[in-house]
Amino acid sequence: MMKQSKQDLERYLDTVCAEVRAKGMHNEIRDELSGHFADLVTERLELGATEEEAQQYAIRQLGDPQAVGRELHQIHKPRIPWGLLAGVLLLSAVSLLGMAAVEAGFTEDFIPNALMLRQSVFIILGLAAMTGMFFINFKQLQRASGWIYSGALILIVASLWLGPEMMNGSRRYVSILGFPFDLIGCSPYLFVVALAGIWKRPGGQKTAGGRLRIWMELGLLLLPAAIYILILSFAELVVYLVVALPLYVWITRRWVRAVVVAASCVSGVALYVWSQMYLRDQFNHYFFISDAENGVGFLNRMIHSALTSAGWGGQGITDLAVEERLPYPYTDFFPLYLVQSFGWAGGLLLLVLVCWFVLRMFSYARTVSDTYGRALILALALMLSIRLIYGLTILTGRMPLISIPFPFLSYGQHVFIEFAALGLLMGVYRRKDMLPAGQAPSSL
Numbered sequence: 219m220m221k222q223s224k225q226d227l228e229r230y231l232d233t234v235c236a237e238v239r240a241k242g243m244h245n246e247i248r249d250e251l252s253g254h255f256a257d258l259v260t261e262r263l264e265l266g267a268t269e270e271e272a273q274q275y276a277i278r279q280l281g282d283p284q285a286v287g288r289e290l291h292q293i294h295k296p297r298i299p300w301g302l303l304a305g306v307l308l309l310s311a312v313s314l315l316g317m318a319a320v321e322a323g324f325t326e327d328f329i330p331n332a333l334m335l336r337q338s339v340f341i342i343l344g345l346a347a348m349t350g351m352f353f354i355n356f357k358q359l360q361r362a363s364g365w366i367y368s369g370a371l372i373l374i375v376a377s378l379w380l381g382p383e384m385m386n387g388s389r390r391y392v393s394i395l396g397f398p399f400d401l402i403g404c405s406p407y408l409f410v411v412a413l414a415g416i417w418k419r420p421g422g423q424k425t426a427g428g429r430l431r432i433w434m435e436l437g438l439l440l441l442p443a444a445i446y447i448l449i450l451s452f453a454e455l456v457v458y459l460v461v462a463l464p465l466y467v468w469i470t471r472r473w474v475r476a477v478v479v480a481a482s483c484v485s486g487v488a489l490y491v492w493s494q495m496y497l498r499d500q501f502n503h504y505f506f507i508s509d510a511e512n513g514v515g516f517l518n519r520m521i522h523s524a525l526t527s528a529g530w531g532g533q534g535i536t537d538l539a540v541e542e543r544l545p546y547p548y549t550d551f552f553p554l555y556l557v558q559s560f561g562w563a564g565g566l567l568l569l570v571l572v573c574w575f576v577l578r579m580f581s582y583a584r585t586v587s588d589t590y591g592r593a594l595i596l597a598l599a600l601m602l603s604i605r606l607i608y609g610l611t612i613l614t615g616r617m618p619l620i621s622i623p624f625p626f627l628s629y630g631q632h633v634f635i636e637f638a639a640l641g642l643l644m645g646v647y648r649r650k651d652m653l654p655a656g657q658a659p660s661s662l
Contacts, residue, residue: 226273227255230283237287239296247290255280296648299582305575306348306640309626310341312568316556317629320548323535323559330629333548337629344637351641352648359642360590363415367438370408374445377401390451402451403623404635406458409442410597411642413462417469418590432475439466439479453620461600469593520544521551521615524558532561550619552628553609565613572610576603582647591646598643602636 235244255276262272317334377392390402446455463480467473547555557565579599586592602625609624611617623632
């Protein structure tokens, strides 16, 4: 009879779990209901019931298994971040509107042909990548963190080996299906995703001794920075360090070591720049020559002039004088072009949208109980936020121009990796109620 009761309970639990799509929660649901069943049996036995009567009573008290399963499914079902999805679609719409305005207002040869159409293709590809990353099991990424880190290194090597010669001898772009992709620009995303998984790997703190573990952590942290310095990718270096160092502190709690690493990186970059004449001249050009007729001084004065003359209603898209037209209005100066064309009111709306978008991304970290998922959200939110904030600070006319594209808005294939990163972030939020807290990586 005991065997029969156990079989009844197993059938009950199977029926309940069949209604719950979050397979990662099945073991926890089984344990919880089994514990509740045992408590009901004990309670009934104390009232004088037989073992068989107590177990039948407990099964009845648990309720209809299908109804219980449907209720648990509502609790543990996938979550869709509708607010963030609406925000990125709105940013995409602003991007296409801006590209159409650039096409209408500029006829110069430096504007790519079919600008809006090309940006539409990039956005569609990005949306496809975002959808794929949204449904990926992010817990499997943690198990593949080492491979992701190695893949980022391979992308950099492939770009340097296969990419055509670019300005200042830098190789960055590789043509894929007729579109140039910046593999080096994608690498910081892969590095921080990999490091979040490696540093948060369960048992990782016990697999190696103290000093060896510390050197491994620092080596993985510093290797990408050293590579970016050697290949003169200072934009990627800045973005990577600004994201990787806070992530390292948050995960390991070793803030003193992070400060030492940051100071060492800054000192190393300064010494390297000082040892190279052309780099030293370029550094002076960016930071100190504010009166230069050409270069950053001229551009910063142009930014200030465009911003102050825009007014609340803007100057329109087709009536700008030649001397008032911004260089590269579809990439580096795209946010400024929007303000110049649509006025301070448009710029204020863009500022509100970006600030809301940034706060929304970080707010999701508080709702995720899985430690690796929370680290992943923080890493990706930092990566996107740094780029968004930098794009807005260009409007001050006081920032060095280091070619960090404005996420989701400015023209280029960079939107592909940005959509993919956002899709992964939203995918972590999607599974926030589908995983037990602190679960180790497993096949769900």
